Amino acid sequence: MRIIAIAGNTFREALRDKVLLALIVIAVLVTAAAKIVPPLAVGEGAKIVKDLGLATMTLFCVLIAILVGGRLIYKEVEKRTILTLLAKPVRRWEFVLGKYCGLMLVLIISVALMTLWFTLFLLLTHVPLDIRLLLPIAMLVLELAIVTAVSTLFSTFTTPISSTVFAALTYLAGNMSRDLLALAAMNKSLLVKVLARFSYYLLPNFRNLDFRALVIHNQLLDPNQVLWAIAYSAIYITALLLIAILIFQRRNF
Amino acid sequence: MTKPIEIRDLAKHFRSGFLIREIRALESVSLDVNQGEVFGFLGPNGAGKTTTIKILMGLTRPSEGTATVLGESPSSARVKRRLGFLPEQPYFYDYLSAREILELNARLCGITGREMKQRVDLMLQTVGLTGSQHGRLGKYSRGMLQRVGVAQALLHDPELVILDEPMGGLDPIGRKEFRDIILSLRDRHKTVFFSTHILQDVEMVCDRVAIVVAGRTVSIGRLDEIVSTRLDTIELTMRNVPLPMLQASDIAGMRIMQREDKLLVTVDSEEAADKVLKVLAQNHGQLVAMIPRTHTLEDFFMTQVRAQKPQ
DSSP states (O other), X not given: OHHHHHHHHHHHHHHXXXXXXXXXXXXXXXXXXXXXXXXXXXXXXXXXXXHHHHHHHHHHHHHHHHHHHTTXXXXXXXXXXXXXXXXXXXXXXXXXXXXXXXXXXXXXXXXXXXXXXXXXXXXXXXXXXXXXXXXXXXXXXXXXXXXXXXHHHHHTTSOHHHHHHHHHHHHHHHHHHHHHHHXXXXXXXXXXXXXXXXXXXXXXXXXXXXXXXXXXXXXXOOHHHHHHHHHHHHHHHHHHHHHHHHHHHTOOO | OXXXXXXXXXXXXXXXXXXXXXXXXXXXXXXXXOTTOXXXXXXXXXXXXXXXXXXXXXXXXXXXXEEEETTBOTTOTTGGGGEEEEOSSOOOOXXXXXXXXXXXXXXXXXXXXXXXXXHHHHHHHHTTOGGGTTSBGGGOOHHHHHHHHHHHHHTTOOSEEEEESTTTTOOHHHHHHHHHHHHHHHHTTOEEEEEESOXXXXXHHOSEEEEEETTEEEEEEEHHHHHTSOEEEEEEEEESOOHHHHHHTOOTTOEEEEETTEEEEEESSHHHHHHHHHHHHHTTOXXXXXXXXXXXXXXXXXXXXXXXXXX
């Protein structure tokens, strides 16, 4: 009940965030711009539209998760609204979870709206609908859940600017971690190899959740890969939120 | 019987700045608050009142010492169901209305449905915000926000109410209404603990007070013991008494000031006042006024504060 109350209030607060509204509007416009990109070869037009649409949704939803998530808890502390909240019979872990769930609700609705717009756009541009597109969209939600957990973690102890920078770097590094590991393997330095491997296992590996290319290019999907992606996300999110809760438990206000 | 508040040797140190300078907000605070009393927690700015209250509400952890509220640790979520808290200058989500913020607070206390509606209606009526309950809090005045603060503190009918500078920024009408709320809480056998530096309000409502200076409790006692029984001075204003006659009477501790045709005589005891009246009668003088000055809470407070200042 308390988590739901806090989540509901966070949802309401996030909806009023101008950054959120601006990003959704820009995402819609960029998706529409996919139509003016000329195809590189015959039959490639549909793939470009799908790819660009999914990429746009990913980019802007991740930006929402990073920018709005980075201020999630900090704003409550800065504006001192946290004093009356924590004076109620609310456990600190309930507060963190409530804030996280509230932002996730915003993101899920954002993805749903963008999906509706994307579907409409595909219909308008006579691109055949593919039910398999729902898989990368579902994976996007998991990706956002991880990014939001990262933002929430940083929001428990640092400023919005630092939180945004750290969360953005984590996202970028998480998308490049396999490449970094491969590059490090070519390096002679043992320290570089160890650091690269450490970063690879520490940082979230978003490539595990990336099924866009498989779906767009009509390649075979392995159900075990999907299950592994879900399990990986669940473990990572749990770990991040646990750390966030531990840090928040120790804070003085 | 468990006391609503028990504090023993509470200390709080903060580390601040690049050079990790230690700030000692509390050195040693000890006090007890009894069931059903209105307890005033006094001190100059920076004395440690808000830090103590934050520790009682589980918002800050103490560096040393112990504090319990209603017999439990302040960090217990369960005990907060029985506590009401109003922070200094309360802040709320400015996009919500008074009704919405109270409903949110009700849900956080596990109050839902019809009971929530009834309690919210009652609180809005108690604090006089029924007419503006749907307005955005961002548009509220300071006094209105304070009323919302009181409402959210009392919404769940707590046993112990903790208020941090509740009357700061209120006009005289607001302060009178607030005092009435505190007195009504006492009538309902609730315990009230509030910090303030407005001593007149304390004199009107408190049963006991503690004074904290530079992070230490320097005095605790019943208000009627501190204030009413101590006669400080007696001031007599008189006419037609020659000044040399009064000076010649050689009354110990007497101080005389001449103002136009009147003499203002201040003495330290009733016996000295009797002697002054005899001189008045012998010289057929006229007594204009006789005012006993008791030792006020402000006098006591200033004495305690000055005593703690480093020499």
